[in-house]
Amino acid sequence: MARNKKDSTLWAVDSKDLEILRKLQSDGRISNSALSDQVSLSETPCWRRWKKLEDEGYIEEYRTVLNRRKLGFGVVVFTQVSFASHDIELTNQFEQLMRELDWVQMCHCITGDVDYLLQLVARDVDEFSERITFLRRIPGVTSVQSHISVNEIKDNPSLPLG
Structure with missing residues (x-):
């Protein structure tokens, strides 16, 4: 369970939230449309869950992983x-x-x-x-x-x- 920073209520991360987090962790550039298809939710509920996971701090940031060798860091x-x-x-x-x-x-x-x-x-x-x-x-x-x-x-x- 997560504690909501704004009102101190508890918010349970359920299996659907974990599924969303797994998909986002492997592809941070996925569209909401593609994500909603992959987790079997319609777009609006999927977006709401995604936004809540961001707001609650489960998702800290999105980044691109660069190839250090190609950039000369051997x-x-x-x-x-x-x-x-x-x-x-x-x-x-x-x-x-x-x-x-x-x-x-x-x-x-x-x-x-x-x-x-x-x-x-x-x-x-x-x-x-x-x-x-x-x-x-x-x-x-x-x-x-x-x-x-x-x-x-x-x-x-x-x-x-x-």
Whole structure:
């Protein structure tokens, strides 16, 4: 169940909503007409459900996935970043910087021996080296450990909706 942000009532996501979400997750450019056919609803109820899923935050955004190799980004790196202390000002600055760097595709604050896990892209090893040097020079960062991907087995942002 989802809590409606506007009036705090509960809204149950039913099997039809999940079906709509599955279809949209695989094709964000689908027309309402095609979607309504695929989920066996008429267009108006389908559109209403789609709109409600957007309004309730189940659908955050629509985007196009680009082919990184064709665009020259041949290196994918997973980088662990550690801080000596967890000074709130330094970590807030770090997190804001990570949001701004277009070559950082993912940044998670994690548990364990390291503080952050990043996924970044580079055109080649030289550019990767420049990016790691940049990360090492960020105030508060004490350790940067990287793992270069040699073979991408799966890259699928889709959620398992059953």
